[in-house]
Amino acid sequence: MTQTVDFTQLSHQVAEVARRAGAFIRQEAAGFDRGRIEHKGLHDMVSYVDQEAERMLVAGLRELLPESGFITEEGTVGESSRAEYTWIIDPLDGTTNFIHGLPCYSVSVALLHENELVVGVVYEVSRDECYRAVRGGGAFLNEEPIRVSTTPELNSSLVATGFPYSNFHKVDDYLQVLKEFMRRTNGVRRVGSAAVDLAWVAAGRFEGYFEFNLNSYDVAAGILLVREAGGHVTQFLEDGDPLFGREVVASNTLVHGEMQQIIRDFWQ
Structure with missing residues (x-):
């Protein structure tokens, strides 16, 4: 076609x-x-x-x-x-x-x-x-x-995540990452819809979002929303396309490096 x-x-x-x-x-x-x-x-x-x-x-x-x-x-x-x-x-x-x-x-x-x-x-x-x-x-x-948030640093940020519900092979690494985000942000939220998490990053309600064990249909629309709102979306440890990569870090761009560094410190 x-x-x-x-x-x-x-x-x-x-x-x-x-x-x-x-x-x-x-x-x-x-x-x-x-x-x-x-x-x-x-x-x-x-x-x-x-x-x-x-x-x-x-x-x-x-x-x-x-x-x-x-x-x-x-x-x-x-x-x-x-x-x-x-x-x-x-x-x-x-x-x-x-x-x-x-x-x-x-x-x-x-x-x-x-x-x-x-x-x-x-x-x-x-x-x-x-x-x-x-x-x-x-x-x-x-x-x-809509545009992403202009908050410049992670310690003033609200971030979102999701919890694994069927595949727990990385859960210990995830809990270490989660603990560090709890220490270094204004708070961590678990909404229960990856698409909404990404939409709310695009709308400036969250500064960032991270999750693993995702599918393309969970994140495809949200990835474009964040990017078109001025944000950045990658995989956990790389800057490759996260659409089929099973893991996502999305942010207002300004806190992206800090988010990836936290994950890099604990994700094996």
Whole structure:
């Protein structure tokens, strides 16, 4: 598929698709039955809400780019497939929060053009906050431009992280890193949605965020949001692309070196 795509126009259309899926999730949250939970693995839960939201997203996005490929969390399109344009989707990032009635969960949609992120949308359902980014076109929250925080040092920063829930082989290293961040920041928060963590770095609410054992659908849209808002996103110990690297450090750029140094001191 070779075609010219207006990514700005497309990003608005993607935001509407994400909002529709979010409206369904919000509707289902009111009477959600925890008896309808399935387990994909240890502590890894999925519900009919995740699956139906993903079907809605895939259907809407296919209308926008009919020959595109898909990388999705719930596999409702079968095996992941790459194409010139590939959608990377998490239909309900923060499933555990949703299942337990906690308010932070999101829809995350990104578009990869060959090997470059070009569109990213994160819709935080509970607060009705739609974050949108276009490569080279900036980042927005409900259509207002956003920028990362200007806090210059880590000891005045609030940072976010996530906890491992199924793969614990690096947990001792992680706890050492976490302890050092607790000592050297204004605080550490665990929100429960990687997409929201990254969106909140982009919006200047957090100065930084770090987590490991992540998948591309957890972080794709958020990576573009942070970058377009003036931030920096890398892997833990390297400056390589974190999209498929399973680990992310995101920041307002100013505290990035300090964050990576803490991780480097304890991460084996």
